[in-house]
Amino acid sequence: MAGSRATPTPPADGLLPVFLTRGKAPAAALLAREGTSTRYAEAGPGIARSDHFRAGSITKTFLATVVLQLASEHRLSLSDPVERHLPGLVRGAGNDGRALTLRSLLTHTSGLYDYTRDTEGLVPVTAVEAVRIALTHPPADRGRFAYSNTNYVLLGRVVEQVTGRSYASEAERRIIAPLGLTGTSFPGSRTSLPSPHGRAYDTDGTDVTTLDPRTAGAAGELVTTLADLDRFYAALLSGELLTSHRLREMLDTRTAHGLYGMGLFPVTLPCGVTVWGHNGRIAGSYVRTAATVDGRRVLTFRVNTTALADPGLEPALLAAEFCPRSS
Template structure:
């Protein structure tokens, strides 16, 4: 799904609830905990959970029933951060260049309705500035497709304004194909070898066409209450098929932003938002909070799951929260929760 493009105003009532000092007779409660129940009462989620990773340790909280700390869940577009990391690692190895055209790696594939892979770079795919149509606008993100089928659907539409930021899942489906062409292995195999195994993310996987979740897991619900726990991840592919846990996501973003996966030059490239006019880097997007702190991360939405990870620029503080439904009905709640976690408390 598209990332949060602007930080919405945090309602005064939420700010007071999140930032009110704890009673002197009780230990201080992390302020994000106060916002979490609102994801149920105002956001419409059956259950919610968060895991904060800080220099002093980790903190877990949940609201509602049917969700647990160790649960596996679908992470949707958070997959894009993994894909972008692999592409940048390949650039570091000089196996591709971000200035390469799509045509150089996937000859003849991107043609039609005004789309032309000969003028489209890998950088444009990474930053969502290619202009390619988002194939999920046609499928609703509910139809399992092969990568080639997804691309062909997108190519029935003329491009948006190339060079301007236009979030499209098609970009990352193509990057998955580029990884395969360059390495001879699938994007899943490369991500497992380069990221998942080295970091010990034992509960993270690319399920391919497997419709079930690993144990343990709870139930997942669409916005109308339909149980969508069983889902073919080919509805998203390289743009959103990842299955993971709160612990693994916190570990991944801490490692990435902490410099464990990319050299400093490429990490700066990943966070460079100039190509996308300040809205997106490469598999990461920034959010500036009311207190002036900027956090980096991604969100993910797929049927039955909404997830958000945000971290400080050095990766020393990370927050991941999730709900077991497709979307929050109140868009103010996400920025409120991030501000409650990353902005200093006031007395």
């Protein structure tokens, strides 16, 4: 009688140890989802499936979803000038909120300077302080894609002005609670991570597990889990959170010249498959979620350090997961 055949390791899972060697990450993990099935893999010590971690700019997808829901409710329009909701705030060094729309903030085509270049993502600031830092610099070419955290800090303020509640409260009410994302939160000024969690390290090995998330605010303060991110992106892309019209707007990259939609960006892999999602980088954590456009297949991976030493590992992992394999 023939012996049983070992189940082969999926190609993406097999790449995780390389994130430690070539990527110089202390540990790495991924959670893949297809329909209702999930697959978890990890490499390195001190990392677990249930860990809470900081998700950085993945916060932007949550915030963009809230803004698009408000647009569906006719509480704002994407063509509104920023000035309509935040009168007098965006003025200085050639910047003018009267000439910028909410759409330009969502698509990173406002030309506003990224305030984190000056704070280096380490200095806690209020939203108004972040905007004031940005406004000491002249704008880049308006209408050209230029990623700037300032755009989403302003959108957080817009949500607050329109609803009378914080962007965190609106995201909790509209996304986190309905989807049952029990591991996801907006920590505000809380510097500790919820349990369970591992340690987080900067690229020089410094332990940065304790961090004031006000360094990122509406542009990147989110704390979450692998399972919650897979659930969120699957729900978003399958149409659970937005009308079909608003989801098409979110995926429309023409304003940003093919580089960015609204809180989402596409990556076309070598095999021709295009995946949608976002990445997030904050001190001690790098996270990436990618999904098929229908949300049926999703992959989230994370490392417990600020950046991968070899940036080519991320596209290699996505190709290993999403490109068809011959049997």
